[in-house]
């Protein structure tokens with residue numbers, strides 16, 4: 001199955017080929033977890049603070065589904 | 080030398096130094112401004128009349144050696160925008176200089192009998208009242224430049240633009256940054272009009288030869304300062320090269336957009352297709368590409384987080400500082416504008432004219448919603464600032480903010496609470512922040528209780544943003560912690576590392592205890608914050624506020640917000656629970 005992955009802010013340095021908010025489309029087997037996808041893309045676990053799937057908060061152990069929009073987010077806040 | 084209160088009376092152009100009465104001795108920053116306003120200002124007074132006051136206070140630790148990111152100033156008074164109590168908090172150069180003059184607060188009261196305008200020059204020797212006629216009608220860029228030429232010790236300049244001179248409700252108070260640019264603002268709530276009503280165009284603060292800040296227990300202060308500094312410099316968000324330092328507050332643009340909570344086209348959607356073009360990442364790229372401006376800029380000397388930036392124009396020349404997330408939302412996504420250059424140009428106009436950027440952008444969005452201008456019309460939006468500069472009838476309406484503009488142009492989608500418009504987080508997609516907007520005594524304000532930390536950023540725990548559950552308690556805890564931090568002089572952004580790192584939290588409290596000699600530990604933070612909130616809520620009650628004022632606007636209850644297609648669902652009962660303890 002295919003999923004779309006986006007990374008923001010300081011995590012972008014691990015996927016420097018992507019433009020801002022540009023998705024990386026990756027092919028993964030059914031049942032792959034969000035944590036496994038993170039690992040595949042070389043994003044360090046300690047730098048990923050939040051994961052979102054289709055605009056909703058998700059957990060590393062959640063399994064991805066075909067066509068998911070997955071976002072890995074480092075420590076952010078502001079105001 | 081004990082701290083003093085400097086009372087400046089504009090009716091007879093006199094001033095006096097007063098001992099800080101024992102009832103106020105424990106307070107600094109917001110705790111002090113709110114206590115003074117609550118006691119000295121009649122809650123039913125007209126905010127622009129003779130009975131309102133402007134109270135300015137540095138925080139407890141401002142002006143002490145190397146307390147990290149501690150240059151925040153609290154400005155307090157009755158707000159012309161909300162009709163309630165207001166504390167508006169600004170960075171810039173003022174806090175440390177006021178504190179080093181040995182002042183706990185400056186109280187500005189009365190109105191000049193001769194209707195003249197003044198610049199107040201505050202030094203260790205007292206206050207000089209200088210006529211300001213040559214500065215009238217001038218924007219803050221020019222005012223800062225003229226005053227730095229005239230007063231060579233690089234003083235702090237606290238000033239108002241033309242909008243404050245005309246006493247319009249969206250007038251902010253500018254504070255110069257270390258480069259003498261006017262972009263640091265106590266923006267929210269119209270306190271610039273309160274200053275204008277006192278006949279004061281600018282306040283010059285020169286701390287040369289001042290007595291400095293007394294520290295009761297240096298060892299305790301140093302211990303606390305170290306713990307806090309270590310927390311800030313080790314947390315991924317606030318460390319050098321971390322999220323805030325690299326991308327500024329606008330690091331949030333893409334994230335809040337992903338969460339479906341980015342106010343878009345006058346709060347009609349939570350997702351903006353152009354978000355990446357106006358994001359913090361894009362600012363960083365622009366700075367790099369154009370070879371001018373900077374990221375990682377500090378709004379005052381001694382900030383170690385440095386979330387500010389300087390945005391460069393097409394030729395690489397400095398255009399404006401800072402472009403923040405809130406500004407990129409209000410003048411960007413909320414107006415359907417996806418062009419950072421225009422957002423920066425409009426921010427420049429706001430800083431020069433003396434407008435709060437959040438309210439200014441949201442006002443244009445409401446004006447667009449009326450059909451008077453297309454969403455996304457950046458030229459049209461920019462030209463509205465000429466209307467304000469020329470004080471045309473339209474400009475005056477826009478200068479009054481969102482509520483007045485919506486009324487003038489027949490718009491029912493009015494994203495305000497207590498008359499103040501909402502910042503950059505959609506309450507229908509992030510419920511806890513909606514509870515803060517609704518219930519804080521300040522009117523819709525994200526900084527009053529930043530539940531975004533756990534709801535979106537996973538800082539200080541993790542909470543589902545779309546759920547209603549537990550949001551009253553969450554909001555109250557954040558509101559109380561914020562009231563405390565707003566009293567310290569520390570920037571609110573220290574909250575992020577210390578929510579995750581307990582030693583940092585303890586260190587913050589210890590540094591305050593060290594300076595003031597009070598016995599305060601990390602466990603006291605919430606209860607002290609609640610004392611402040613109680614005073615503020617009580618002021619609003621006496622001003623005539625009721626539970627009906629603690630409600631989000633009606634359209635949010637029936638208009639579904641894409642992409643989640645959620646409406647506002649938190650019950651009125653849950654909102655009333657937040658401050659039920661105040662009257663019990």
Ligand code: SF4
Nearest residue numbers: 170378382384386570
């Ligand atoms: S973190 Fe940002 S807003 Fe806070 S004091 Fe530093 S530069 Fe100013």
